[in-house]
Amino acid sequence: MPRLPRSTTHRVRRGILAAVAVSTASALLGGCFAGSAADADDNSEDGGRIRVAMMQPPRSGLSPLSDDAFKLSRWSTAETLVRLDRDGDALPSLATSWRQQGRTWTFTLREGVTFHDGSPLTPASVVRSLTAAAASSPKPRILDGVDLTVRADSSRSVRVTTAQADPLVPQRLSSPQLSILAAKAYRGRTVDPVGAGTGPFVLVRADGTSSATLDRYDRYWGGRAKAPGIDVRYVPDGTARAAALRSDEADIVEAVPVSQAALLDRKLITEVPMPRTNTLYLNTERGAFRDPALRAAAREAVDARALVSGVYEGRADRAGGLLGPALPWAAKLRTAVRRTPAADPKGATITIGTFTDRAELPEVAQLLQQQLREAGFKVELDVREYTHIEADALAGKFDAFVLSRATVLDSGDPAAYLYSDFAGDGSFNISQLSDSAVDSALATAAATATGEARRKAVVTAEAAVLATDAAVPLLHERVIQGDAENVVGAAHDPRERELITVDTYVQ
CATH class of the missing domain: 3.40.190.10 (Periplasmic binding protein-like II)
Structure with missing residues (x-):
């Protein structure tokens, strides 16, 4: 047939x-x-x-201290001190204003706010919630590399101090993982948000x-x-x-799979380019991809056009870097990256991991398996539910891992994502990358004031990551929501x- x-x-x-x-x-x-x-x-x-x-x-x-x-x-149901506008700039929420003095930011709290248990929002409430987040293990991604302390400043304000002057403190405090909850939510090491939000x-x-x-x-x-x-x-x-x-x-249905979108009435779905990149992470610490030349071979073997047109049926954008069209300034600032020459894989054996929770990822992994086999690799797949595979991915138990990753989810600024995923001490470093040039570029980006200078520093850090081939950006997703x-x-x-x-x- x-x-x-x-x-x-x-x-x-x-x-x-x-x-x-x-x-x-x-x-x-x-x-x-x-x-x-x-x-x-x-x-x-x-x-x-x-x-x-x-x-x-x-x-x-x-728990608000997790991706939940x-x-x-x-x-x-849960709110933060600040929220972000479409451009990633900070706007008032539970805090009405803020000012910076050196390493310290002072936030004035909104009056008349009560938690769902009837208790009032106070500086003590904010200190409790933010201190719990800063002391948690692992820390929320937005606090990677950030030493943050909080104390009450007056009856209506709090002071947030960082070890180093940090221009992104307001944006960091917009992360849902830094939500402010009532005292009842905190019992020992657990945080229970039932009846505790604002x-x-x-x-x-x-x-x-x-x-x-x-x-x-x-x-x-x-x-x-x-x-x-x-x-x-x-x-x-x-x-x-x-x-x-x-x-x-x-x-309302979130995350309608691409394969299902054509089955729905067009009036019921909305498609929006997302700051979310589908990436092939390569393990730089052990296995075949410890060799930069084999990482380069994997990068050259990948045909992202086939992924976009085949698996995503045109409902995605081919990646030119880690940061996609949801951040249009990235493409304008991006320059060519110096790459390591590729070597012949000579039958090197690799295992690619991914998860079933996002319907397209197993198909992406299968197509990558085919492409890498054609390039000379021996490829096996390990596909599970995310809850059953995350720990192994973070422990570096795969040679490669396919992940759909939000790039500005937490702060509206991609520097936090880049640090979390590619800094030597990043909390989500699936590639097990430890590179001094990358760490230096990430530190520079984190310390640069918001605006054009910071955007240029972020793109420089992106280039440093891409030069290692620790990550092969495949495509930028579009969210499809059904209403x-x-x-x-x-x-x-x-x-x-x-x-x-x-x-x-x-x-």
């Missing part, structure tokens, strides 16, 4: 997926949304509760890795939310998430910080 062209194969696959999608969604969602949208709060003038299908379940019990913090932010929705129930329930908080300082509440279900299966939108099992026709005001945030706001509701 002749092999079908790849485009035809995708059409056949879509047809099969469409035929089984609704039943798959119903099975995985298990009726958890039953009655939520129809049984609108009698006090709501705008509509029913918002049913959300999210991609990844919590990894750390919704971004769920709390997207549900508008946002327009209070988290009233967290059912492990299956669901979460939030109700409107009527004492919110920013005004009354338009929706009476949010019902969240974690649906790692991308086919089921998309089907939940088609079958009216969910109102039912009766959803009003859902956020479409490329940084994945906002999803449901005070103005979001279901008609």
Whole structure:
């Protein structure tokens, strides 16, 4: 039987997926949304509760000191001292103003803010939350390389001091991992956000890795939310998430897989270029890719165009570097990188790891396996759920790892991502990279004041990383979000910080 062209194969696959999608969604969602949208709060003038299908379940019990913090932010339940505008500049949130004097920043707190348990926002609250984050292990990514202390300055202000003068302190404090929670959230080494935030929705129930329930908080300082509440279900299966939108099992669906986008009504999906790069990380410490010449051979073997047109069906942008079109200034400042010459792999054996939570990544790994085999490598794959593979990836147990990585998720500034992933002491250094030129460039970028000079320093640091071939940038993703026709005001945030706001509701 002749092999079908790849485009035809995708059409056949879509047809099969469409035929089984609704039943798959119903099975995985298990009726958890039953009655939520129809049984609108009698006090709501705008509509029913918002049913959300999210991609990844919590990894750390919704602790704000982990990546689970971004769920709390997207549900508008936990808030930070500052927030970011579209350009990454800091704006007021729980703090109304701030000023810098040397190594110290003074933040004035907003008056009239209460936590969901009724207790007031005070300087002591801020000191407690930020100190817990700074002392946690591992630290939140945004604090990589940052020695930060906090103390009350007056009845309405706090002083944040760093070991070195840091121009990015306001942006750092916008990270959801530095959310300010009530005293009740902190019990020993655990942080429990249930009923402890300040946002327009209070988290009233967290059912492990299956669901979460939030109700409107009527004492919110920013005004009354338009929706009476949010019902969240974690649906790692991308086919089921998309089907939940088609079958009216969910109102908002995050991270619709590329393979499913064509099956949905175009009016129901929004596609936004993201500051997220799909990268092949190469282990520089052990195995075949300890040799820079073999890393260069892997880089030359990769055909990113085939990944974009095949796996992503054109719904992505081929990478010219680690920083993509969501940061348009990067391409304008980027210059040529001096590369190590490639060597013949001569059958060197490598293992590529990746995870199933993002539906496209296993396909990316399979295509990379084919490309690297054609270049002369012997390639094996190890594909698991993210929660079962992260520890091995961080421990350097793979020769290569395919990862979809946000580049400005935490601070609006890519210097923090570059440090976390490529500094010798970075907390997410999957490549196990330790390079003095890279560390020097990263330190320079971190110390440079915000503005054009800092952007140039960031691009110089990017070039230093690329020169090592510790990472092969493949493509820049676009987020595809599904919203039912009766959803009003859902956020479409490329940084994945906002999803449901005070103005979001279901008609």
